[in-house]
Amino acid sequence: MARSDFDVLIAGGGFAGLTLAIALRQALGASFAVAVVDPGLGRAAAADDERASAIVASVRRLFETLGVWQRVAADAQPILDMVVTDSRLGDAVRPTFLTFAGEVEPGEPFAHMVENRIVVDALTTAARELGIELRSAAVTDFTVSAAAGEAPSHPGRVEARLSDAGVLNARLLVAADGARSTIRSKAAIATHGWSYGQSAIVVNVAHARDHHGRADEHFLPAGPFAILPLKGNRASIVWTETTADAERIMALPQAEFDAELEQRFKLHLGEIKVIGRRRMHPLGFFVARSFIAERIALIGDAAHLIHPIAGQGLNMGLKDVAALAEVVVDAARLGLDPGALDVLERYQRWRRFDTMAMGMATDGLNRLFSNRSDALRLVRDVGLGLVDRLPVLKRLFIREAAGLVGDVPKLLRGEAL
Numbered sequence: 001m002a003r004s005d006f007d008v009l010i011a012g013g014g015f016a017g018l019t020l021a022i023a024l025r026q027a028l029g030a031s032f033a034v035a036v037v038d039p040g041l042g043r044a045a046a047a048d049d050e051r052a053s054a055i056v057a058s059v060r061r062l063f064e065t066l067g068v069w070q071r072v073a074a075d076a077q078p079i080l081d082m083v084v085t086d087s088r089l090g091d092a093v094r095p096t097f098l099t100f101a102g103e104v105e106p107g108e109p110f111a112h113m114v115e116n117r118i119v120v121d122a123l124t125t126a127a128r129e130l131g132i133e134l135r136s137a138a139v140t141d142f143t144v145s146a147a148a149g150e151a152p153s154h155p156g157r158v159e160a161r162l163s164d165a166g167v168l169n170a171r172l173l174v175a176a177d178g179a180r181s182t183i184r185s186k187a188a189i190a191t192h193g194w195s196y197g198q199s200a201i202v203v204n205v206a207h208a209r210d211h212h213g214r215a216d217e218h219f220l221p222a223g224p225f226a227i228l229p230l231k232g233n234r235a236s237i238v239w240t241e242t243t244a245d246a247e248r249i250m251a252l253p254q255a256e257f258d259a260e261l262e263q264r265f266k267l268h269l270g271e272i273k274v275i276g277r278r279r280m281h282p283l284g285f286f287v288a289r290s291f292i293a294e295r296i297a298l299i300g301d302a303a304h305l306i307h308p309i310a311g312q313g314l315n316m317g318l319k320d321v322a323a324l325a326e327v328v329v330d331a332a333r334l335g336l337d338p339g340a341l342d343v344l345e346r347y348q349r350w351r352r353f354d355t356m357a358m359g360m361a362t363d364g365l366n367r368l369f370s371n372r373s374d375a376l377r378l379v380r381d382v383g384l385g386l387v388d389r390l391p392v393l394k395r396l397f398i399r400e401a402a403g404l405v406g407d408v409p410k411l412l413r414g415e416a417l
């Protein structure tokens, strides 16, 4: 009979859920039972995800430590250079306000671009090879049985009901089930946040000339237009517009869509050609009021959603993973209950403030740049120009964006648990 009792049950087999399962299995071995449930498992959930993500240096160190980076490295494009411009759509020339050379340490790029499906496939394969229980179902509800009054040998548990009528028990249920988290709402955890009224059009292009690992972020009045280098002569475009304009552009016939794209992309990489489908993602911001509830921990987009302006959403989720894995492993090694409140509180203290700070920073950046005010444009261009002339500040920004500043969990420093 299939097992139904686990130490940790993870709902959601995206980046965050699978990485957490692998980290726990590698640190604690097979006697610490971990399961991942996701309705998309087994049918290449990410196959229709055309997005690519910037994996920053600290997260690459985590993937390397877990033996996952080795599976994606050949498809990962290092970002060697970043260029920031600030102009109007019709401007013939886009002056460069800020440039970053892309290394956090000599020979260690600030970030790599990798397509999401390649990373999720590598994580799924690694989890299977490690013998982690993977089940293709959704968590539909759960109940927590309190520890109060029970013998310490029989601490409280959470009982999760699944869409395939199964029931699983665990000492800790981790919500890694994305921005519309069922577990967060069933746990009655509210969120602070708002919609931006903006959407990102995401599309990949092939281009004639070599990008030399250069990423461009063009701040246009409707929002950022990012050209992010992929392996080969290809790039991932994240193109922000008001939602009404994004809907209009998404509905255009190919030739007109291409014309809108070229107006923003320009021709510095020669001829461009759209490959794959266009996708549209509405953009919003929220942070959960609490990252924990009784026997529940929220990680990744279930805990927070931020604007992609700085490409940090997934990286923040993996910081949650590294912090939660570390507190759970510390507790388990001492023979303590991994779902106990003090363990979860340690996780929340570690992550919530940092998340608010990054969330507000990306929100502020979006407000500063996504507008048509000439006065604000002058302020930000003076600011960008100043940063560009201060190498020490630039280095600090790069290290901060790479996730290497502050109280960094072990896995993100490249240390095994």
Ligand SMILES: Cc1cc2nc3c(=O)[nH]c(=O)nc-3n(C[C@H](O)[C@H](O)[C@H](O)COP(=O)(O)OP(=O)(O)OC[C@H]3O[C@@H](n4cnc5c(N)ncnc54)[C@H](O)[C@@H]3O)c2cc1C
Pocket (backbone or CB within 6 Å): 011, 012, 013, 014, 015, 016, 017, 037, 038, 039, 040, 045, 051, 052, 053, 054, 055, 137, 138, 139, 140, 176, 177, 178, 179, 181, 182, 183, 200, 202, 238, 281, 299, 300, 301, 302, 308, 311, 312, 313, 314, 315, 316, 317
């Ligand atoms: C346009 C755009 C560009 C981006 N670019 C970047 C970037 O460059 N860098 C970066 O760091 N981040 C980026 N992000 C953010 C990043 O994509 C997300 O933060 C990341 O995918 C979140 O991973 P996750 O594992 O938390 O959630 P998800 O990837 O959403 O995974 C959630 C999983 O949970 C499963 N699930 C849902 N409900 C249930 C349930 N009830 N039970 C069980 N399983 C369930 C789903 O099937 C899914 O597999 C970008 C986002 C957007 C919109």
